[in-house]
């Protein structure tokens with residue numbers, strides 16, 4: 001499981017959705033509270049994979065220009081998961097192109 005992208009803690013909590021009707025849940029850093037919401041995932045492993053994938057993209061910030069980097073950091077700071085998601089898509093496209 002990848003570390004928190006904000007504070008680098010490895011205390012990452014998976015809030016599994018297993019006991020409710022709608023498969024929604026989140027993965028959260030226990031130290032700083034950074035959280036990514038997920039839905040339509042079926043197992044703890046799915047949450048883990050999604051978190052690892054998202055953090056992996058975030059770690060590629062070094063390849064972004066300053067404007068994109070700042071947008072993503074602000075989104076992370078505000079815990080705006082929709083904006084983070086769209087940034088992740090953008091990073092993904094950049095990587096596919098490069």
Ligand SMILES: [Zn+2]
Nearest residue numbers: 004007029032
């Ligand atoms: Zn953290």
